[in-house]
Amino acid sequence: MVNYNGTLVTQTGAEIQGNRGFLFGDSIFETIKVLDGKVLFLEDHYFRLMASLRIVRMEIPMHFTMEYFESQILGLVKVQAIESSARVRFSVFRKAGGFYLPETNDIEFVAVAEFLENAMYSFENQPYEVELFKDFYITAQLLSTLKSNNRLVQITGSIFAEENGYQNCLVMNEVKNIAEALQGNLFMLTGNKLITPPLSDGCLNGIMRKQILAIARKMENLEVAEQSISPFDLQKADELFITNVIKGIQPITKYRKKEYKTDLASELVKKLNVQIRLV
Structure with missing residues (x-):
């Protein structure tokens, strides 16, 4: 229908x-x-x-x-x-x-x-490895923040990931900063600082991105910032995760030789489910 x-x-x-x-x-x-x-x-x-x-x-x-x-x-x-x-x-x-x-x-x-089989958002602590997609880039401009039919970067990147055994890829903009993942926005935790790329870097203006930013800013002992992320920053991070409105939060467990924790992602999923039950 x-x-x-x-x-x-x-x-x-x-x-x-x-x-x-x-x-x-x-x-x-x-x-x-x-x-x-x-x-x-x-x-x-x-x-x-x-x-x-x-x-x-x-x-x-x-x-x-x-x-x-x-x-x-x-x-x-x-x-x-x-x-x-x-x-x-x-x-x-x-x-x-x-x-x-x-x-x-x-x-x-x-x-x-x-x-959809899963009504509530679930936390899946399964191996989830990502790599950089370097064949094509996202431009840091307003049109890149929209959900339009122009998704060839995401399509070719998804094919690359599947061919090489990755669960997802991270996409860069033309100045080689990380903009987002193929299917959602990227968050990075380093110490007590949670970072996600700003919209000015060309990332999608995600609905779930907005929810997670709002939830995280209410958490104690957690600094939240929208700032550029370089590929070198990924190696220093404690935790990486991807957000979108269907999946909610997808923790990343491995990027190249670096393995990541999933503690904050797990906590945020719980808070997210409480929020949607209150709607």
Whole structure:
């Protein structure tokens, strides 16, 4: 079942030969977790989507309120009977027409949902090794912080990781600072200081990144900073972990010859689950 412009259908009937998301990557999307009939971090998802649409100059319809956004997501998971735990991809793209210059800034959207086995966020202390992906770089600019269809760095990096036996890769920007992981934001703990790259380094403006920053800043004896991370910093770190809204927190156990602890990641998962139960 698919939500196509507010109508639930089995097939969208959309033709890809004129779809600007397919032709030009002219699309913004949100990956959303639904738990027990509630959209987690609803306001953050909605306002990030609205900000992204404005940045790429898509026209936001007057009826596209947060309540409308929420109703389109919950209506989809309800009809599929997966309200207990679901992953939703909500894609917005400019209507067909034009080449690099679009004929209109009006939008259409498609939302699809699938069942998630794990309702709450879980801590998995399994081996998780990463490496640097050096074939391509992320540019340190505003467009890199958006969730757009332009994900070739993440796709080629994921293929590299799979071919070489890594669970993930870390992606650098053009000045060789670590921007993020292939599937989420990176956090690094050194001593009592928790660091994540700033948005100005080109990392995704992640929803879970925002939640973890807020939780960590309330913890005693923990300094939290948004600052650049070099590849050399990784060797001095005590702990590394990746965040995204579906997985929550994924601890990294190994980078090259360096092995890492997972204590803070475990504690943050517990605090995160308490937070979402209070929503």
